[in-house]
Amino acid sequence: MLDIEKIRQDFPILDTQVYNRPLVYLDNAATTQKPRCVVEAEMAEYYHYNANVHRGVHFLSEKATELLEEARDSVRVFIGAEKREEIVFTRGTTESINLVAFSYGELLKEGDEILVSAMEHHSNIVPWQLLCQRKGLVLKVVPMNDAGELLVEEYEKLFTAKTKLVCVTHVSNVLGSVNPVAEMSRIAHEHGALILVDGAQSVPHMPVDVKKLDCDFFVFSGHKIYGPTGIGVLYGRENLLDRMPPYQGGGEMIASVSWEKTVYEHLPYKFEAGTPNYVASRALKVALDYVSTLGIENIAAWEHELGEYATESLMKIEGLRIFGNAGKKEPVISFLVGDVHHLDMGTLLDRLGIAVRTGHHCAQPVMTRLGIEGTVRASFAFYNTKAEIDALAEGIEKIRRMF
Numbered sequence: 466m467l468d469i470e471k472i473r474q475d476f477p478i479l480d481t482q483v484y485n486r487p488l489v490y491l492d493n494a495a496t497t498q499k500p501r502c503v504v505e506a507e508m509a510e511y512y513h514y515n516a517n518v519h520r521g522v523h524f525l526s527e528k529a530t531e532l533l534e535e536a537r538d539s540v541r542v543f544i545g546a547e548k549r550e551e552i553v554f555t556r557g558t559t560e561s562i563n564l565v566a567f568s569y570g571e572l573l574k575e576g577d578e579i580l581v582s583a584m585e586h587h588s589n590i591v592p593w594q595l596l597c598q599r600k601g602l603v604l605k606v607v608p609m610n611d612a613g614e615l616l617v618e619e620y621e622k623l624f625t626a627k628t629k630l631v632c633v634t635h636v637s638n639v640l641g642s643v644n645p646v647a648e649m650s651r652i653a654h655e656h657g658a659l660i661l662v663d664g665a666q667s668v669p670h671m672p673v674d675v676k677k678l679d680c681d682f683f684v685f686s687g688h689k690i691y692g693p694t695g696i697g698v699l700y701g702r703e704n705l706l707d708r709m710p711p712y713q714g715g716g717e718m719i720a721s722v723s724w725e726k727t728v729y730e731h732l733p734y735k736f737e738a739g740t741p742n743y744v745a746s747r748a749l750k751v752a753l754d755y756v757s758t759l760g761i762e763n764i765a766a767w768e769h770e771l772g773e774y775a776t777e778s779l780m781k782i783e784g785l786r787i788f789g790n791a792g793k794k795e796p797v798i799s800f801l802v803g804d805v806h807h808l809d810m811g812t813l814l815d816r817l818g819i820a821v822r823t824g825h826h827c828a829q830p831v832m833t834r835l836g837i838e839g840t841v842r843a844s845f846a847f848y849n850t851k852a853e854i855d856a857l858a859e860g861i862e863k864i865r866r867m868f
C-alpha cells in the first residue's frame with residue numbers, strides 16, 4: 466500500500482494553486498511531474514560533477530562518465546535487458562523511433578513491408594511514412610475494434626514474405642488499451658519479421674521485461690516516467706544494433722577518424738553522436754530508483770483502483786461517452802459529454818483548476834477511426850487521489866449543466 470499523502474509531498478508542484486484553486490493534475494500521459502529527488506539530482510550534477518563524459522582524464526570527467534554508465538545500467542535492469550550495449554540514450558521516444566527508422570531502414574529494400582497498428586502516436590507513424598517514401602516501402606495498418614482492441618487475427622493475415630517489421634504501442638496514449646505485444650512478437654518472429662514496441666505509456670505503469678516481451682526494439686521517454694525532459698531510451702538487440710549503420714555522425718561515436726577510413730565506436734556509443742545529455746541520464750536513474758522504491762506493482766495496483774473509480778464516477782454523468790473500453794486497460798480516460806466540444810470542456814475544467822488534455826492527442830488516425838475530432842483526456846499517476854477524481858466528476862457535471 467502506498468501512502469499517497471506522503472508521496473505527494475515529494476512533488477512540490479502538486480501544491481500549486483491555479484485561479485485560486487488547488488491544482489488537479491490529470492495530464493500525466495502528456496508528461497509526469499518530477500519528485501524532488503529528480504530535480505535535486507540534476508542540480509547536484511551541475512553543482513558537483515559537471516564535466517564532459519568519455520573525454521577527459523581528469524577527476525570530474527571520469528566521475529561524470531561513471532555516473533552516466535551507472536544510469537545506463539539502471540535502465541538496463543529496469544527493463545530487463547541483458548547487456549548495457551543494448552541501451553542507447555536518445556532525446557526521447559520520438560528520437561528513438563526515428564533512429565530505428567533511419568538506421569534499420571537502411572537495411573530494407575524497395576517493396577519491403579512494415580506493419581503499424583491503428584492506435585499509434587504520430588511518432589510511431591510519421592518516421593515510417595518518411596522511410597516508406599525514401600526507400601519505396603509499403604506501410605500496412607493493423608486494425609482495431611470499437612472498444613480499442615487490436616484484432617490479432619487480422620494482424621496475422623497481414624504478413625507476407627516481404628514483412629520486415631511490426632511497430633506497435635504497448636499501451637495506447639488515447640484509449641489506454643494494453644496491447645498483447647508478447648503474442649504479437651511471437652507472431653512477427655514466426656513470419657521472420659522484427660517488432661518495435663513503443664513503451665512510452667507502459668513503462669510508467671506496469672512492470673516491463675523486454676526479454677519476456679521478446680521484442681527486438683523497445684523505446685520510451687524519461688519525462689513520462691517522472692524523469693527529466695530531453696532524455697529517452699532505445700533498447701535494441703545487440704546483434705541487430707551491430708548490423709545497423711550509425712544514425713548520426715560526430716564525436717563520441719567514432720573509434721578513429723581519418724580521410725581514408727573512419728571506424729565507428731562499439732555499442733552503444735556508435736548511436737550516441739555528440740555530447741550526450743549526461744545530466745538528464747543521471748536524473749532518469751534517480752527517477753527509476755524512485756519508482757522502484759515505491760514498487761511498480763504497488764503503483765499499478767493503485768492506478769488501477771483510480772482508473773476504475775474514475776470510470777464508475779464518470780459513467781454516472783448524463784451523456785458522457787468513454788472512448789477506449791479494452792479488456793486490459795491502463796488509467797487513461799478519453800471522453801466526450803453530449804455535444805460539448807472537447808476544447809470547451811478542457812478550457813472550463815482548467816478554470817476549475819483541473820488540468821486535462823484535449824484534442825487528437827497526437828493520434829489523428831484513432832480519432833478518424835472513432836469518427837470524432839478529438840476527446841478530453843484525463844490520465845492518472847500514482848500521486849493522484851480519489852478526491853481529485855471527485856473534483857473532476859463534479860467539474861464535468863457543472864459544465865454539462867451550463868450547456
Ligand SMILES: *Cc1c(COP(=O)(O)O)cnc(C)c1O
Pocket residue numbers: 494495556557558559560586588589634636637638663665666686688689
Ligand atoms: C508521448 C508519446 C510518444 C512521444 O514521446 P516524446 O517524449 O514526445 O518523444 C510516443 N508514443 C506514445 C505512446 C506516447 O505517449
